[in-house]
Amino acid sequence: MAELIWLVPLLPLLGVVINTLLGLNDLRRSRANAHHDHGHDHGHGHADAHHGHGDNPTSKRSGLIASLMVGLGFVLTLVTLVELLGMPAPTTLGENNRWFDVTYWNWMAFGDLKIPFGFLIDQLSVTMMLLVTGVGTLIHLYAIGYMSHDERPTRFFVYLNLFIVAMLMLVMGNNFVMLFLGWEGVGLCSFLLIGFWFEQRDPPWASVKAFVTNRVGDFGLLMAMFAIYALARKPDGTFLHSLIFREVLDQGTVFSLQQYSTFFMGTQYTAAGAIAFMLLLGVTGKSAQIPLFVWLPDAMAGPTPVSALIHAATMVTAGVYLMIRTHPIFELAPSVQSTVTFIGVATALVAASIALGQYDIKKVLAFSTVSQLGFMVAAVGMGAYVAAMFHLLTHGIFKALLFLGSGSVIHGFGNEQDMRKMGGLRKKMPTTFWTYIVGTMGLIGFPLISGFWSKDEIIGHAFDHDHRTVGILLIVGAVLTSFYMGRQISMVFFGEQRDQHIHAHESSRWMTAPLIGLALLTLASGLINVPGWHPLTTWLEPIVEEEAAKFHLNIAAIVTILGLLAFAAGFYLYNWAAKHKRIKPNQRDLLHHWGGDFYAILEEKWGFDALYNAVLVKPYKALASFFGKFFDVKIIDGIVNGTAELVGLSGRGLRTFQSGYVRSYALMFVIGVVIVLGFFALR
C-alpha cells in the first residue's frame, strides 16, 4: 500500500473532478433549455431540476459517485492498516517500526529550505484516516437522501468530496505545512458548505464568521511554524531549518527549543512554551474551544450532513490530532499544558451549560460537540493522549449519528428545528428515534456503550494523575450533558406534537440505513479501547509512549449513576412540562421560570458573541470607517495634495490636464540637476 497511499486522497479528488464536469454539463444543458423555452415560458428560465420540490435525480447520481470514492478510500485505508499491523511490533518503549514516509515532490525548496509534499503514514494518521473515510462514507450516503429535494446536490457533493481530500491532507501530511494545507483546506470547504444555501440571510455570514475566526487560530499555527523553522537545532548545534514532523519532533531536536526564552507581557516563555501556546491558539480555532468557539454554533446554518461530518466527527477534532501529533513540544512546556487542560475543562462546562439554554435541536448538539471537544482537549492537557484519541473516535461516531438523526428529524418535520414545536415524534419516526436513543446512550455514557468507556478513561486519568479538580469538574460536565440530552429526547420524541401544522414522517432508506449503521458502530465502538484489552493503547503506544489506563469501577459507577439520574431528571421534568402545556413555541424555557437571569445568560451563550461584537467587530468597523473616510482622504492624501499645491503644482495643474505638469516637470528637472551638479562640483 505504501506505493499506492496517494490513491486515498486522489479518489475523492477524482470525485471532485467528475462531479464538477457533470455539474458543468447540467449547467450547459439547462441554459440550452432556457434558451429554447425562452419564447414560450419567460421567467421559467432555469431548468426544472433547479426548482422542483420532487426528487432531484442528480442527487443520486452525484452522491453515488462521491460516496464510492470515499468508500474506496476507506477500503484502501483498511488495507494500509493491515499492512501496518503486519510490520514488526515494537519490542521496547519508544521504538516504532510501523510507519512509512513518502515524499512525492518538493512543495517549496531552495537553499537549505525543504518543504516536501509528502505523507507520513503511522498509527495515528491511519486511525484518523479510518474515521474520516469510514464515517465520511456513511455521511455521504445519507446526504444522497438528505439533498434529494435540493436544487444543487452536485455542487454539494463536490464540496463534500473536496473536504475529504483536505481532511486527508491534514492527517496524512508529513510536515507542518502539509498539515496547514489541509487545515486551511477544510476551512475553505467548511466556508463553502456553511454558506451552501447562499440565498438565505444567515448562512453567508456564518460562513465568513467561521473562516475568519479560524484564521485567528491559523495565525497561531503560522507563528508556531516560523518559530520552529527559525529556532530548532540539531543535536550537533546547527540549525535544523525544517518543518518535517519526524525531524522536528525527534527527541534530540525538540529539546533545543528549550534553549531560547523570551519575555512577553511579563511572563518568561521558552521557545517551546511560546510555540505550544501558538499551537494551542490554532487548536482553539479549529476545535472550537474558548475563546474561539463562537463560530461553531453559527456553522449549523449549513446542511445537516455537513454538521455531522465536518462540525462534529472530523474537522473539529483536527486540533486534538495536532496536539497529539506535536505532544513532544507540549511536554516541554508544563505551564502551557495546564493552560490546555484549563481551556478544555472551561469549554466543557461552559458549552454544556449553554446547551441547556438552546431550543434549536442542532444548536443543542453543536454546544454538546464543543463541550465534548473540551473533554478531549482537557485529556490532552493532562497527557492522556490515548484517552483523548479514544473519545475522539467514539464521539466521532455517536455525534455523527446524533447529528444525522437530528437531520432526519428536521427533514421529516418540514425543515423545522425548534424543539418546542416538536414532541411525540418517536411514533412517526421509529428508526430515527431508536437510533437517536443509541447515540444518546453513547453520549451520556450508558453502561458498556462507547462514551462510557472513553469518558471514563479521561476522568479516571484525572484522578490517577493528581488532577482531582479537573476530574470533579469533568464529572459536572458529564452530568450537565446527561441532563440536556434527557431534555432533548423528551422535547423531540415524547409527549404530543406541539405544532400540529407540520406533517411529520420518517425519512427515506438512504437516510435511515446510515443511521442504523452508525448505531451499530456506536454500540461496538467501546471495544476500541476496552479496559483489559485496550487495543488502541497498544496500537498508539509507540507514538505517545503511554501506559494503558486503569479502569476505576468506583469512578465509573459514580459517573454513571449521576449521569443516569441527571438524564432521568431532564427527561421527566420536560415530560411533566409537556403534559402541563408548559412548553410552547416562542415561549421561554421552564428553567427560565426558575433560573431567571441565569438562564438568560445561557440562552445568550454567556455573552461571548456580544462581547466580541462590542470589543472587536464594532471598533474595527469604526476604525475602518475613520481611516477610510477621514484619515486617508483628509490627512495622508491631504498632505500630498497640499504639498503639491505648495510647490506650485497647483490645484489648477491637478484639474486641467494640458497645462501644469510639463512646466513643473522641466522646473523640477532643472532644479534637481543644478543641486546635484553643484553639490558634487563643490565637494
Added chain:
Amino acid sequence: MTNTNDLGFTILSLVVFLPAVGAIILAFMRGQRGAARIFALGWSTLVFAVSLPILFNFKHDAAGLQFYEYFSWIPDWGVRYELGLDGISLWLVLLTTFITPLAIWSAWNVEDKTNNFLMLILLQETGMLGVFLAQDLFLFYIFWEFTLIPMYFLIGIWGGKRRIYATVKFFLYTFAASVFMLIGIIALGLLNYKYLAQQGLPTDTAFQVQTLMANINQFGLSDTELKLLFLSFFVAFAVKVPLWPVHTWLPDAHVEAPTAGSVILAAVLLKMGGYGMIRFCVQLFPQVAQEWARPIALLAVIGIIYGAVLSYAQSDIKKLVAYSSVSHMGFIVLGIFALNEVGLQGAVLQMINHGLSTGALFLLIGMVYERTHTRELADYGGLWKVVPVFVYFLLFATMASVGLPGLNGFVGEFLIMLGAFDSPIGWTFTAFAAVGVILAAVYLLKMFQGIASGPFSERRTPHLSDLTRREVAILLPLCILMLVIGLYSPYFTRPMETTIKALEAFVANAAPLIAGQ
C-alpha cells in the same frame, strides 16, 4: 552591438522593442478596429512566444547577468545601452509578456479609439520590459519615466468619471518621486566617471550598474551621503510599490483606469518598485539596506495592516481591491528587507503571485462591470444563482489572494514571513504581518460573499450573463498558473536560487557603516 548569449541574436532587445514595432504597425491600421484587435492580440502573443527562449536557455547555476548585450551609446557621458537579466528579473520579464496579451484580450469591448488604446498598451509593454532589463542607470531611468506616459493616457482618455484628476495625480506623484532618483543617478554617474578617470580606466561605463556595484565603496562617500543616495532611489520605488504612507495615488488611479490599465498597473507596474528596491537599493547600498531594514519593515507592516483596514472600509469593489494591493505589496517590501534567501525568494515570487491573483481580480471586476455598470458592493448579491461560472472564478482568485495554501499567494506570503521571522526584523513585525493575513480574509470574504451570496436583484445588477468563452480563456491561464505555483514552487524558485544566494552573501559581507564618519 555586442551579444553574449548562445542564441545568436540579441533576444532581449528583440523582446523589448517588438511591442513598440507592433504599436507602429497599428498606427497604419487606422479604421480597421477588428483587424487591429486581432493583430494586437496576435502580436503580443508573439512577443510572449519570443520571450520563452529566455526561460529555456536560462542557466540556473550561473550567478550574475545572462543574455548580456550592449553598445556604447553616449561614450562622453559614460552611458551605454545595456540589457541583461538574472534570476530576479527573469520571472518579471515573463510576467510582463504573459499578462500583456491577456490584458489586450480583455479590452475586446473598447470601442473608442481602439487603435490608440492598443498602441499605448504595447508601448507600455516596451517600457516595462526595458525597466526590468536595463543594466545602465541612465537607460533604466529613461525606460522608468517612459512607462508613465502610456499609462497617463490610458487612464486619462479611457478612464472613469474622475480620470483627469486620477491620471494627473498618478503622473505627478510618481514623477515627483522619480526626480529624486534622477538626482541619485546623476550623482552616482558623476562619481563613477570621476573615479574611473582617476584610475585611468575607460569612462564609458560610468552609469553601468555592475561597475557601480564594484566601485561604490571606492568613492569615499560618508555614511550620510550613502544614506541620502539610498533615499533618493528608495523614495521613487516606495511611491511606485506603493509603500505606506505614499500610497494615495494608487486607489485613485486604479479606480479610474480602464480594466486593461488596472490589470497592467497592478500586475506589472507596481512590481517595478519592488524590483528597483532589490536591484538598486539593496545591491548598491547593502550597508544602508541592512541598517534601515527594520524601519522600512515597520513601514511595510503598517502598510499591510493599514491597507487591509482601508480595504475593508471601501464600498466600491475596485477600490477595495486597490487597497488590498497596498496590503499585499507591503508583504513584498517586508520580504525584500528580510535580506535573507527565504525572504527575497518569497518577495520575488510574491511579485509574480500578486500580478496573477490581483490581475485576475481586476479582470473579473471589469467583466462584471461591463455588464452591470456598477461597482458598488451594496448593489450586488446572489450572483451565485445567476452567473455561477463567474462566481467560481472569483472564488478562485479571492482564495489565491487570501493566501489559501495550495494556491500561489500562500507560498509567497509564507516564505516572506518565514524569512522576516528568521532575520533581524524579528518576530514582532512578523506577527503583525500575520495579523494582516487574518484581515485579508475579513475584507476579501466581505467582498466575495457580498457579490456571490444573498438575494439577487435584477434591478440593481441588470443584464447579467455568465462569462463568455473569451473571458474564460483569459482567466484560465491565470488560474492554472496560480495552482501550479501554489503546489510546485521549486520550478519557479530554482532559476532564482543562484542569483539570490549570491545577493544574500553580497549583503551579508558588505562592510558595515561606520557610525559617526
